[in-house]
Amino acid sequence: MSKAYSRFLTALFCLFLGGLLVWHVLLPDRDRSEVENRTLTQLPEFSWESLKDGSYTAAVEEYFADQFPLRDEWTGLKARTEQLLGKTLFNGVFLCGDTLISQVPAPENGQMEKNLSYIQRLPEKVSVPVYLGIIPSAAEVWKDKLPAGAQSWDQTQLLEAAEQTGLPTIDFHTPLTLHAQEPIFYRTDHHWTTLGAFYGANALLESLGMEPLNQEDYTPQVVSESFNGTLYSTSGIHWLTPDTIEYWVPEDGLTVTSWRTGEAAPGMLYDRSYLEHKDQYSSFLGGNQPLCVIENENLPDGDRILLVRDSYSDALAPFLAQRFSQVHLVDLRYYRMPLAQYVADNDIDAVCVVYSAQNFLTDRDLVMLTQ
Incomplete structure (x- = not known):
């Protein structure tokens, strides 16, 4: 290679980097990435103290990475290139044909055992039955779809440990496995579909x-054919056909109350406004919230159930509202009052701790059950 050619390549590369820098400066910063469904880092405020301790430079690096021009397109191109090179794992997500499946890492620091022990102590505080249900993820139910040699933690270890707690358990594993050939999980998201929630x-x-x-009592209503979920966002794999979202349960006769800010406010069984945005799964009950109650006016004398839950129950609860007069959903990430007091104050008949396996293994909030 001649010196002139080397200088040309160097100049071209510098021009490319300089162009990207100018492009970055001219473009307005984005507050949020709809593709990644998260807030993007903004330009950090300078201070000598942050410069000395290194936090400023780290924040600037994160800022440039988040605000990089055409970030979403570059991320997709990177994933496509890696796929052509034979890669099957992308940021903890397996590409399995036309389906994305989240890898489940082995639990660390005894968190699984801690969480099981917290739930075991709950019956001492309430005077109603306490049930434990662990929902296996697609990596367990659809493990035959995983690439050859794929490493994902065996979730049956958690299911067996749950059975050994002495608590009555809800067997989600058997029906999901029996219906594994059906679309019971989304292809681009980690949640179960409405069909999977029905079996659950x-x-x-x-x-x-x-x-x-x-x-046969339900007529599925297709409300979206453009759902790209969390696995679409984290993997960078943006070329799969979007998922379809269905609503099954009619809203007639059901009243939803939400406590998003600590005060009761009217809620919705299906918040269709989310269908206009990236996070379409949050259309079920309106997404994350500390407390939500669904009341069935057609069953005024029915039982009342309390779900200590994660987001899987957003799609599950509408079905349960067909058999209970009230379905109470508590999310321990946001709800900080003693659960035993809530059970007593609201005449709850049964408590069900229902978590997806992957969330259960990492959850740090189940300790709130010991209050």
């Missing part, structure tokens, strides 16, 4: 000795 609802009802729901 019947598993819960049967564990409580109640009549299961009849699938």
